Amino acid sequence: MTGPASAVFVVDDDPSVRRAIKRLVESVGLHVEIFGSAQEFPQAKRPDVPSCLILDIRLRGASGLDFQRQLVEAGIYVPVIFITAHGDIPMSVQAMKAGAIEFLTKPFRDQDLLDAIQVALKRDRARREQEAEIAVLQERYESLTPREREVVAMVVAGMLNKQIAAELGTAENTIKVHRSRAMEKMQAQSLADLVKMIERLQTPLTKSA
Amino acid sequence: MISASAAFAGSYNYLQVVLSALIAVSASYAALDLAGRVTAASGWVRSVWLTGGAVAMGVGIWSMHFVAMLAFSLPVPVSYNWPTALAALLTGIISSAFALYVVSRQKMGGERAFAGGVVMGGGIAGLHYIGMDAMRMAAVCRFDLRIVILSVVLAIVFSLAALILSFGLREETRGTLSRKIASAIVMGAAISVMHYTGMASATFIASPAVPDLSYAVSISPLANHGIAVVAFLILGAAIVTSAADRRLAAQAQELERRVIERTKQLIASNEELRKEIADRERAQDALQEAHAELAHITRALAMGELVGSIAHEVNQPLTGVVANGNFALRELASGTPNREKLREAIAEIVEDGTRASAVISRIRTLLKKGAPNRVELDINDVIEEAAILVRNEAARDRVHVQLNLAAGLHCMLGDRVQLQQVLINLIMNGIEAMRTVTDRPRKLSIQSVKHADGVLIQIQDSGIGFDPDLVDRIFEPFFTTKAQGIGMGLSISRSIVESHGGRLWAGSGPNGALFQFILPVPIGNGVS
Numbered sequence: 001m002t003g004p005a006s007a008v009f010v011v012d013d014d015p016s017v018r019r020a021i022k023r024l025v026e027s028v029g030l031h032v033e034i035f036g037s038a039q040e041f042p043q044a045k046r047p048d049v050p051s052c053l054i055l056d057i058r059l060r061g062a063s064g065l066d067f068q069r070q071l072v073e074a075g076i077y078v079p080v081i082f083i084t085a086h087g088d089i090p091m092s093v094q095a096m097k098a099g100a101i102e103f104l105t106k107p108f109r110d111q112d113l114l115d116a117i118q119v120a121l122k123r124d125r126a127r128r129e130q131e132a133e134i135a136v137l138q139e140r141y142e143s144l145t146p147r148e149r150e151v152v153a154m155v156v157a158g159m160l161n162k163q164i165a166a167e168l169g170t171a172e173n174t175i176k177v178h179r180s181r182a183m184e185k186m187q188a189q190s191l192a193d194l195v196k197m198i199e200r201l202q203t204p205l206t207k208s209a
Numbered sequence: 210m211i212s213a214s215a216a217f218a219g220s221y222n223y224l225q226v227v228l229s230a231l232i233a234v235s236a237s238y239a240a241l242d243l244a245g246r247v248t249a250a251s252g253w254v255r256s257v258w259l260t261g262g263a264v265a266m267g268v269g270i271w272s273m274h275f276v277a278m279l280a281f282s283l284p285v286p287v288s289y290n291w292p293t294a295l296a297a298l299l300t301g302i303i304s305s306a307f308a309l310y311v312v313s314r315q316k317m318g319g320e321r322a323f324a325g326g327v328v329m330g331g332g333i334a335g336l337h338y339i340g341m342d343a344m345r346m347a348a349v350c351r352f353d354l355r356i357v358i359l360s361v362v363l364a365i366v367f368s369l370a371a372l373i374l375s376f377g378l379r380e381e382t383r384g385t386l387s388r389k390i391a392s393a394i395v396m397g398a399a400i401s402v403m404h405y406t407g408m409a410s411a412t413f414i415a416s417p418a419v420p421d422l423s424y425a426v427s428i429s430p431l432a433n434h435g436i437a438v439v440a441f442l443i444l445g446a447a448i449v450t451s452a453a454d455r456r457l458a459a460q461a462q463e464l465e466r467r468v469i470e471r472t473k474q475l476i477a478s479n480e481e482l483r484k485e486i487a488d489r490e491r492a493q494d495a496l497q498e499a500h501a502e503l504a505h506i507t508r509a510l511a512m513g514e515l516v517g518s519i520a521h522e523v524n525q526p527l528t529g530v531v532a533n534g535n536f537a538l539r540e541l542a543s544g545t546p547n548r549e550k551l552r553e554a555i556a557e558i559v560e561d562g563t564r565a566s567a568v569i570s571r572i573r574t575l576l577k578k579g580a581p582n583r584v585e586l587d588i589n590d591v592i593e594e595a596a597i598l599v600r601n602e603a604a605r606d607r608v609h610v611q612l613n614l615a616a617g618l619h620c621m622l623g624d625r626v627q628l629q630q631v632l633i634n635l636i637m638n639g640i641e642a643m644r645t646v647t648d649r650p651r652k653l654s655i656q657s658v659k660h661a662d663g664v665l666i667q668i669q670d671s672g673i674g675f676d677p678d679l680v681d682r683i684f685e686p687f688f689t690t691k692a693q694g695i696g697m698g699l700s701i702s703r704s705i706v707e708s709h710g711g712r713l714w715a716g717s718g719p720n721g722a723l724f725q726f727i728l729p730v731p732i733g734n735g736v737s
Binding site: 014016017019020021023024027028058083085105106107108109110 | 520521522524525526527528529530531532533535536539540543550553554557560561564
């Protein structure tokens with residue numbers, strides 16, 4: 001049995017509301033998991049697929065906004081759609097600033113919710129793809145020898161083989177060998193390709209450290 | 210020409226000489242002492258001191274002179290022409306006055322000192338020779354011009370020295386007494402030397418001519434002593450007066466210093482007091498503002514919380530209803546509806562609908578039954594507190610709030626905050642109803658009176674009133690006549706009053722609205 005292609009999580013302390021949302025979202029063929037409190041969500045074993053979180057702002061204990069922050073701090077990246085029975089403008093501004101997909105006022109139009117879910121899933125899918133690509137690149141990069149990494153760094157910085165050889169105190173031919181081996185391992189078609197790969201590796205590496 | 214055979218040999222009575230020297234010293238001391246007083250005084254007091262000082266000094270020098278003259282005895286009887294003697298006295302007084310004037314100035318330059326010395330010396334010398342001129346006897350007096358000049362020069366030099374000494378000693382500090390005495394001795398000796406030099410310049414020659422004895426008096430030894438005694442008395446009086454005055458002046462100065470100091474302290478403490486009053490006023494203003502803000506916030510919060518809570522409580526089931534309804538529509542549209550799921554969804558719609566209606570009734574009963582904070586309270590206190598809380602609002606709209614509270618009301622059980630909310634609500638309504646009133650005073654009167662059912666509280670405004678047809682509707686929830694009202698105030702107020710076992714009603718007349726409510730007092734506390 002294969003898992004779902006995507007998942008929608010609902011956190012709302014009102015059982016009637018979360019059941020209704022589950023029923024509605026499931027009717028468009030999506031997998032839905034519901035949680036009665038903010039504490040249950042991070043502890044649950046969730047499918048590792050593109051997903052989004054429908055979150056009530058007014059929760060018992062921590063507020064939805066606080067919870068959103070806690071998720072980011074815990075490194076759980078999931079697009080959030082806020083729903084609220086009594087929201088105001090400052091609250092919605094804060095939520096959107098913190099990266100929420102949408103801020104819906106209860107009772108909301110079903111289409112608004114479903115549209116927001118589609119946007120959120122699409123975004124999460126894209127993020128996951130990017131992460132996967134970077135993971136592949138990372139794997140390839142890690143297969144390089146230390147010397148090859150050194151050479152790659154210099155190549156990317158725009159140095160010529162001759163200069164690299166002088167810098168490292170070896171023959172230009174040796175550098176050429178290192179370089180072609182590195183290109184091969186990284187599966188780079190051209191120098192421009194290699195530069196792009198290294199850039200992509202560097203950006204998220206510094207970000208999510 | 211001096212004829213040796215005719216010249217008298219005069220002789221001195223040395224006791225008298227010593228006496229004259231003592232008078233000279235005393236006069237000098239008095240002069241030094243008085244110089245200080247003249248300097249210290251100002252205005253007419255200064256003139257008095259100058260005059261008195263000059264008289265004392267003049268008399269001193271004059272009597273010294275006559276005592277000295279009388280110390281000199283001639284073999285012929287000598288009498289004195291008293292007007293001339295008086296002129297000598299006047300000369301002494303005037304020159305003394307001048308000398309005192311010179312030394313009591315702020316500055317005494319060389320020229321001034323010299324002029325003073327010349328005048329004083331000249332005066333003393335004049336006194337001497339005028340005094341000698343007063344002698345009436347059977348003899349003629351011849352003078353040796355050189356010794357006369359010497360005596361005048363000595364008089365001037367000694368006077369100059371005396372002036373400088375006086376000027377130096379006029380500042381009255383400790384330690385000046387001994388210097389003063391020393392100076393007085395020097396000056397007295399100088400005067401004596403001058404006198405006896407002057408006497409030495411004269412030679413008396415017997416004359417057969419009968420002396421002109423008109424206005425002449427002869428001075429007996431007793432009178433001579435009298436002169437000395439009177440001189441001492443006058444000088445002593447001058448010194449004592451001067452000392453007393455100095456003492457008094459010092460006391461006056463001390464008193465003045467104390468007065469100034471005390472005045473300073475008073476000014477300082479007055480200033481401090483004023484500052485404290487200002488601080489207190491500021492604090493009171495701040496407190497008043499805080500009160501007003503609190504009243505406002507309390508109301509806003511109560512309303513906001515209530516509205517928020519209603520919205521939340523009602524929107525939750527509505528969300529379920531809408532979501533389930535949408536699901537049902539989608540299922541039905543799909544062509545192959547899942548009947549079981551549809552049934553579940555519809556059942557939940559019904560459930561949520563029931564829940565929403567329960568929320569509404571719960572809010573209504575929330576205020577009715579909730580009796581969490583019933584305490585014994587005096588309704589007059591509550592009214593006064595509420596009036597304080599809305600004081601700022603009333604002042605802003607220039608509304609005069611008048612309290613007529615009955616004395617001796619019984620305590621009742623109630624929720625202080627809720628009752629305050631009712632009062633604030635009714636007062637604020639009254640204030641708002643008077644906002645457009647310009648043709649009559651904006652007056653809001655609140656009174657409490659004993660009533661058969663407990664305590665009756667009346668709130669009467671002079672505002673625009675309300676349509677009598679609406680008298681029952683105004684207590685309905687969400688009914689409002691105000692542009693920005695939400696229509697909950699009166700409804701909540703009525704709920705609160707009813708939850709206290711009382712009743713709230715209203716009436717409207719041409720001159721504003723009257724809201725009144727009755728709160729029961731516990732049995733046993735009831736009015737008689």
